[in-house]
Amino acid sequence: MGPQHPMTHGLWTLKIKVDGETVVDTEPELGYIHRGVEKICESRDFTQITTYCDRLCYASANTWSHAYIYAAEDLLGVEVPERAEYIRLIAVELQRIASHLMWLGAYGPDIGNLSALVWCLREREMMMDLLQELGGSRMHYNFPRIGGVKRDLPTGFALRARHKVKLFLNRMQEYEALFDESTIFLIRSQGVGYTKAAEMINAGVSGPNIRAAGVNYDIRSAHPYSVYSELDWEPAVERSSIKGADCYDRYRIRMEEMRNSANLVLQALDKIPGGAETYHEPGDPKILAKAPSRAPEGTSGSHHFEDSRGESMFYIVGGGEGRGKKPYRVSIRSPMFITIPYAAKTMIGYKVADIPAIMGSFDPCIGETDR
C-alpha cells in the first residue's frame, strides 16, 4: 500500500503479504520525504533552526519547536521567565488539541465515516485561530524563542480562548455520539491491534499509545520540564482490555487527552503570573530572557519532550562551523519513526480491512518520521 494511498496519512509504503483477506507479513518503507533536516540544521543559526522544527511535523508544529527550544536552552543554559513558560504551555496544549483533532478527523475516513473528518477540521479551525493570534501564521508559528516566546498573549486572547475551549468541550460530545454510540465503530475498533505496555516500552513506543495500555507514564510527570508541576492535572489513563490496548483504547485515550489539554489551558490562563490580560511588548524581560547566541565547543544539550505522538527528543552538540553560532550536530528523536515499525507488526493476523483501523490508531505523522 502506498506511497500514494488513503491509508498512509502521509507518504510511506507498507508492504503487505496477504493470504486471502488476512495479513501474513508487513514491512514498512519510509523515507519518501526525507529532507535531511539534521544536515541543514548544522549550517543554520540556533534561532534559524526553529523554523525547521516547526516544519518537522505538520500536524503539531508548536510541540516540535518547543522541544527544540528546550534542548537549545539546555545547551546554552538559559533561565526562562515563568510567564513565558505559561505562554508556552498554553501554546503547546492548544497545539496538542489541534493535533489530536487532526488524528480523529483522519481516523474517521479510515473506518468509513467522512463527516468525522469535516467536523474535526471545523473544530481544529478554532484552535488554529487561537494559535494564529499567538504565532501570527496559520500552521507554522515559529512561536518560541530561546529564552522565552516571540510575543505575549494578545489583548482579549484569554477571553476568546476560554470561550472557544469551552465550546470545544461541548462539541466533543458530538464526536462521542458519532463514534462511541455507533455500534459499527465499536465492532470495528474493539478487539483489533492489541499492544502490551512493557512490550511497547521495550520497543520504544511512548506517549498516548502506551498510556492507552493502562500505565500513566508521561514525560511531563516523570521528567518535569515546564510549569506542568504547578497545575492540577493527571495524565489520562485508559483501562485497556486484557490482551492489551486495542484501537478503541487508543481512541479513548486521545479523547481524554484532549479534555486534559483543554483543562490545562484553562488553568494556565487563570494561574499565569501577571494575569492573562496584561500585555508586554515583544522582547520584554518578562517574556524573553537574554540568551547567548554562541555555544562553546563540546558542550551538548538534550531534552525529552512529551509530543502529541510520544516522546520526542533533541540532542544538540554546540560549537560547529560558524565558531559556535551554529550547532555541530543536531539529532532528532521522532516518536513515529520508532512506532511505525512496531505498529506494522501489530497488524499481522488481522484482516485487510483492519489495516487502516490499526495503522490510523497509532497516529502516524510522516513529516517527523522522515525528517
Added chain:
Amino acid sequence: MRVVSEKTQSAAAEKMAKSLSKMDGVEASVNERVNGTQTRYIVTVDVDVENWRATAESLRNDHEVDYCSMITGIHWPESTEKTWEIVYHFLRTGVTDPAIEEGVVVPNIVDFSKVKGMNVPLELQISIILGDTRTPSVASVQDIWAGADWNEKETWDLVGIVFDGHEGMRRVLNPHESPAGFHPLQKQHKLRYHDHEEMYDDAQGFMRKPSDVGKVK
C-alpha cells in the same frame, strides 16, 4: 500534579552512577541540567567500545533501563582526540504491564511523588568514543532494546556507523539506490550551495563572485 522530586532523582542518579563506575572501562557521573525553570539530573556515562556490550546488558538487567530513546552518531573529522562518537540516550521508565483482577484490567497508577528504588525515572546519556578509523563499528543492542533496532538502522544510514550483530540492516531514509558508503551526515558531504553565501542575501545573484561562474545557482 505529582511529579518526581529533584532530590529523589539526584539520589537515584548518584546511586546508579556509583554502581556503574565500578565496572571497568566505564566512567559515570551525574551532571545537573537546567532547562526552563526545572532542574534535572542526567547520568552521563563514558564507555569503551569493547565494554559496551557488557555495560548494556548490566544496564538492562541490573538497573532496569528499559527504554532506548535515541542513538546519535557524530563525525569529528577535525577533532584531535576522537573521530567518531556514538551517543545513546536511555530512559528508565519502570513501566510494567497492568495487573488483571477478576477479568478486569487495573491500571497501575504510579504516584511519581513517592517513587523509590528502581522505579525512579532516570535519564542516561552514554557516549562511546572511537578513534580514527574508516569503518567505525560498535556492538549492536538490537536484541536488548527492541527500540534500538530502527535507531541503529537510521544511524548507519545517515552517519555510517556499523553495528556488529545487527539483523536486517538496510537503508531506511535514504533511497535504496544511493551509492554504497554514502552517509550524508558525515562531515565531508557538503550541502548544496554551501559556499554560495549570497544565496541568503541576494536571491537574484547579482553579486556573484567570478569564482561562482558555472556553478549551479
Added chain:
Amino acid sequence: MASTDWLDINGWVSLLVGFSMDTVHDLLPFYQSEFASVQPMLETLISTSIICTIIFGLMMTTLLALTWIERKFIGRLMDRFGATTSLRSLWVGESGVTAGDWWNQLPLGIGAPIGWLNGILNSIAGNDHKLETISRVNNRGYHGIWFLLPGLFQNVADFVKFASKEHIVPEKADKFVFEIAPVIILATTIMVFAFIPFGPHIWAANPELSLLFMMAIFGIAPLGVFFAGWSSNNKYTLIGGMRSAAQLTAYEIPLLITVLGVAVLSGSFNVIEIVDFQIEQSDTWNIFLLPLGGALFLITMIAEVERIPFDMPEAEAELVEGWWTEYGGMRWGLMFAAEYMRSYAACLLFALFFLGGWQFPFEDTLASLPVIGGAIASILSLVPGVVWLIAKAYVLFAGFVWVRASLHRVRTDQILEFGWRYLLPLSIVNLGVAIYLRLEVWTGESWPIWAAPTLSLIALALFIIYAIDEDKDALAYSRRPYNIQASDKAYPGKHKE
C-alpha cells in the same frame, strides 16, 4: 380493477400511433390488406420504442436531481454548502475572465437570445444584486436566483468532463473484459427500469412476472462488477471484486425472500398489481402490514447498491477506489451513473412495494373527510401519481444519504455474518408472517380493522425496545474509561473479556 391516473401516457401513445397508422393505412394506395396484417406489430414496435424513450428520459432527468440531493444533503450534514455550480457560469466566464460576448460569434444572429437572456440576468442578478456581490466576494456560484438551481448542473459538468477524458486501458489488463464490464453493469441497470412502473399507465414493459424478471436482472450487475475487478489486473480491484461478489450473493437471498413475502401478501408477481392491491383492495400500504419486511428490504437494498455502511467493495481506506480503481473517463462515469441508478431503482422499488407506489399518503382517509374531503380528492386527482412516486423515492434516498453520513464501514466478515446469520432467518420469518396474513387474516375484500394498527404497533414497540437496549449498550461502551479525574468507576465493556 386498476388504479387510475389522468396521465395515461401509454394510452395516449398507443392512441397516437394507432391513429397515425390508420391514416397511413387509409392513405396507402395499394397493399392495404398486407399493411393491415403487419399494422398491429408495427404499432406495438413504434409505441414501445416511444414509451421506452419517454421512460428513459424521465429516469435520467430525475436521476440528475438524485445526485444533486446527495451532494447538497451530505454537504449540509457536514456544515458545507455542497456543489453550487450554476448554469450561468456557462455563458458568463470564470470570476471576471470571459471570452467576451461569444454569442455574437454565432452566425445569423442566432445567439441573440442568449445575449438577451444574459442581459436580463445581469439586470436582475447582476453585480448590483447584494447576494451577487456577496457571492462574488466569497467566489460562490450562487447568483441570487433560485431557478438557476445552484449545484444541479455540477453533475452535467462532471459527465461532460468524463466524456472528454482520455480512455486508458491498463497494459496488462484483459482488454475485452475490461471494456465489456461497464456495458454489462450499465445495460442491466437500465433494463431494470423497463419494468418499473412510474405510474399506472407509465411503464415500458409489464409482463405477468415483472417482479421476478426485475430481481433477476438486478442480480446480473455483480457479475459485471466481478469482471471489472478481475480484468483490471490490479490487487485492489481484484479484492474489491471478490468482496462485491461475496457480499451481493450473501444479500440477494434475503432480498428475494423478502420480496417473495411482499408478493405473497399482495397475491401477485406483477408490480402494478402489487401497487393496485395496496391502493384499491387492501387500502393499506404494505409497510403497515410487513414492517419487518420493509426494514429487511431497506437494509438488503443498501447492501445491494453498496453504500456505506456496506460499501466494502469500494472502501476508500484500504482499497483505493475499490473495483473501479483502474477505470477512468467515460467508463468510470457510466459506472458511477449505474451506481446511482441502482440506488434510484432501490428507492423506487421500496416505494412501490411498501409505500403504496403512486398514491398520496392517506389519500382515501383524507378524501373520506366529511367536509373538505371532496375538495382534497379533486385536488389530489389533478396531480399525476408519478410525482408522488418520485417524491417518495427522493425522500428514501435522502435517508440513504443520512445513513452514509452518520455510520462507519463494516468489515467484510461482519457483513457476511450479519447477512447470513440475521437477515436470512428474519426474512424467512417475514415470509411466514406474510403467508399467515394472506391465508388467515385476509378476508378477500379488505383487512380486518385491527390488522394494520396491531402489526405496526407491535413493530414499533419492538423497535423501541431494541433501540433502548442499543442505547444502554452504547452508553456502557462509551462510559468514561478508568481515569484518575473520573469519579465513576469504569465499566468493563464487552470487549474487555
Added chain:
Amino acid sequence: MSEEEQNYSMFSSRILVDTIGDVSDDALKASKMKEVIGVLAGRFFNWGQRKSLFPLHLGIKCCALEMAAAGASRFDAERFGVFFRSSPRQCDVLLVNGPISKKFADPITRLWEQMPEPKWCIAMGECAISGGPYFQSYNILEGVDTIIPVDIYIPGCPPRPEALIDGFGKLREKIIRIGAMPSHARIDGNLPVIIGDE
C-alpha cells in the same frame, strides 16, 4: 487522425467534423452549422472541463493539511466542483503539496502518467515550487517542475486554503484561455500562473 490524437478528444468542432466526415464538412461549412457547433460545443465542453476539477487525494507534507482544510467546512472547495478522488485514473489535477525527494520522484511521475488527459498540475507551497526551506538538502529536488510540467504555482509555506481555492479559480481562467488541451500538446507561450503575481 494520428494515433495519439485518438486517445483523447479535444471537443472543438474539429473532432465532430472528423467523426462526421469531409463531405458533411463541406455541407457544414456551407450552412454555418460548423461555426455553431464550434462555438457551442467547444464552449460547452470547456465549461464542463473547468467546472469539475478532481484533484488527486495525495498528501505529501504540511500543505496536505491545508488541502484537507480547503475541503472542510470553513473553506468549502466542493462548492466549485473540486472533489478529491483517490485513484489517479479519475483525476484531472495533480496537487503537489510538498517537497519531492529523490525517492518519491519516480512514484509521482508514475502518478502523473496514470492520469488521463487532459490533466493539470498545481505546485502548492514553496517546497513543491523550488524546494523551499530544503533547497540545500541532499535528498530534495528543487521543485516539482523539474519532472512534471506545472500549470499553477501557489506560493506560501503553507498557502492558506483561500489561496488554494484561488489557485483553482486561476486554473479555470487558464482553461478558458487555452481550452482543454492535453498537457503535452499545449501551445507555447501559455506561461504558468503564479497566484498573487498579477
